[in-house]
Amino acid sequence: xxxxxxxxxxxxxxxxxxxxxxxxxxxxxxxxxxxxxxxxxxxxxxxxxxxxxxxxxxxxxxxxxxxxxxxxxxxxxxxxxxxxxxxxxxxxxxxxxxxxxxxxxxxxxxxxxxxxxxxxxxxxxxxxxxxxxxxxxxxxxxxxxxxxxxxxxxxxxxxxxxxxxxxxxxxxxxxxxxxxxxxxxxxxxx
Amino acid sequence: xxxxxxxxxxxxxxxxxxxxxxxxxxxxxxxxxxxxxxxxxxxxxxxxxxxxxxxxxxxxxxxxxxxxxxxxxxxxxxxxxxxxxxxxxxxxxxxxxxxxxxxxxxxxxxxxxxxxxxxxxxxxxxxxxxxxxxxxxxxxxxxxxxxxxxxxxxxxxxxxxxxxxxxxxxxxxxxxxxxxxxxxxxxxxxxxxxxxxxxxxxxxx
Numbered sequence: 001x002x003x004x005x006x007x008x009x010x011x012x013x014x015x016x017x018x019x020x021x022x023x024x025x026x027x028x029x030x031x032x033x034x035x036x037x038x039x040x041x042x043x044x045x046x047x048x049x050x051x052x053x054x055x056x057x058x059x060x061x062x063x064x065x066x067x068x069x070x071x072x073x074x075x076x077x078x079x080x081x082x083x084x085x086x087x088x089x090x091x092x093x094x095x096x097x098x099x100x101x102x103x104x105x106x107x108x109x110x111x112x113x114x115x116x117x118x119x120x121x122x123x124x125x126x127x128x129x130x131x132x133x134x135x136x137x138x139x140x141x142x143x144x145x146x147x148x149x150x151x152x153x154x155x156x157x158x159x160x161x162x163x164x165x166x167x168x169x170x171x172x173x174x175x176x177x178x179x180x181x182x183x184x185x186x187x188x189x190x
Numbered sequence: 191x192x193x194x195x196x197x198x199x200x201x202x203x204x205x206x207x208x209x210x211x212x213x214x215x216x217x218x219x220x221x222x223x224x225x226x227x228x229x230x231x232x233x234x235x236x237x238x239x240x241x242x243x244x245x246x247x248x249x250x251x252x253x254x255x256x257x258x259x260x261x262x263x264x265x266x267x268x269x270x271x272x273x274x275x276x277x278x279x280x281x282x283x284x285x286x287x288x289x290x291x292x293x294x295x296x297x298x299x300x301x302x303x304x305x306x307x308x309x310x311x312x313x314x315x316x317x318x319x320x321x322x323x324x325x326x327x328x329x330x331x332x333x334x335x336x337x338x339x340x341x342x343x344x345x346x347x348x349x350x351x352x353x354x355x356x357x358x359x360x361x362x363x364x365x366x367x368x369x370x371x372x373x374x375x376x377x378x379x380x381x382x383x384x385x386x387x388x389x390x391x392x393x394x395x
Binding site: 001002003005006009010013014017019020069116118119121122123124125 | 250251252253254255257270272274332333334335337362364366368370377378379380381
């Protein structure tokens with residue numbers, strides 16, 4: 001097995017690991033506000049999120065920034081909760097525009113990236129090049145995220161198109177559920 | 191903006207609650223304990239009054255990374271296994287050992303013995319077809335992880351390494367144990383897990 005394959009798999013397994021569901025819940029919350037015909041916006045949002053976490057993953061693994069794990073693990077559910085609240089708060093997009101959403105997804109990505117990097121940094125050490133591990137881990141994360149988006153879109157297709165549920169109801173249901181999960185994480189109930 | 195304000199307050203409250211990170215108590219431990227020593231250590235740990243409980247979160251990353259490097263000059267395999275400190279301590283407690291509180295002021299006096307016994311129970315090496323004993327060589331603090339150092343001496347050449355790695359698989363179903371081998375500049379990787387606990391790497395072929 002090559003170094004690239006090893007870290008690609010670690011990244012993919014990490015984002016799709018049901019034990020590490022905070023990232024999954026965040027991706028779902030990002031998608032929830034968008035009806036199926038606005039899939040382009042979802043792709044842009046997820047890309048913004050990826051750019052954000054790639055930046056901090058690199059910075060933190062290279063030891064250019066250091067944020068305590070405990071703080072990052074508190075901030076991650078905050079990003080989920082904030083995303084959910086903005087999903088259900090109708091005037092958000094009208095007032096701030098779509099660019100704000102992409103900017104926030106990027107900013108939240110920065111926080112999630114710190115979460116990935118604290119773990120990777122602890123395990124990698126400094127004695128060898130970390131370019132390949134970092135890059136392949138990130139690509140693995142990205143592939144995992146795309147898989148989550150695809151599964152969510154398939155479920156949304158059934159709910160919205162086949163069952164004919166209004167999108168607003170679906171958004172409220174998903175965002176409410178995700179907000180509940182983030183609240184549990186925030187107060188430390190696992 | 192009110193919402194954001196409330197969120198920020200929550201963040202600071204939670205951050206204040208978690209407190210400062212643990213400061214490493216000491217550098218690499220110089221103690222050398224042969225791993226093969228019988229590991230029956232009933233330890234009544236001196237229980238400290240206030241013990242910081244490690245923060246648990248849903249965000250988990252069950253991975254260890256081992257580096258196996260051949261030191262040709264000393265005819266030795268140097269092995270460093272990085273394991274998340276909280277997971278390592280939990281695994282030792284689960285086996286009936288004491289809580290080691292590594293890298294804190296209250297670190298257990300017998301920590302090296304327990305860590306070396308755990309490694310001995312979870313790691314096995316066959317070099318060039320011969321079972322080899324591991325010699326524990328200490329540990330180092332690596333932020334959230336602990337780098338455990340073991341050695342195999344008297345290794346003048348390396349053609350094959352068969353390795354068995356069961357680290358933490360008794361604790362977590364999704365534990366992945368990555369092993370990186372570097373023998374005379376040649377690098378190989380294996381990724382082991384509960385499904386596949388053994389791997390073989392060949393060199394100089």
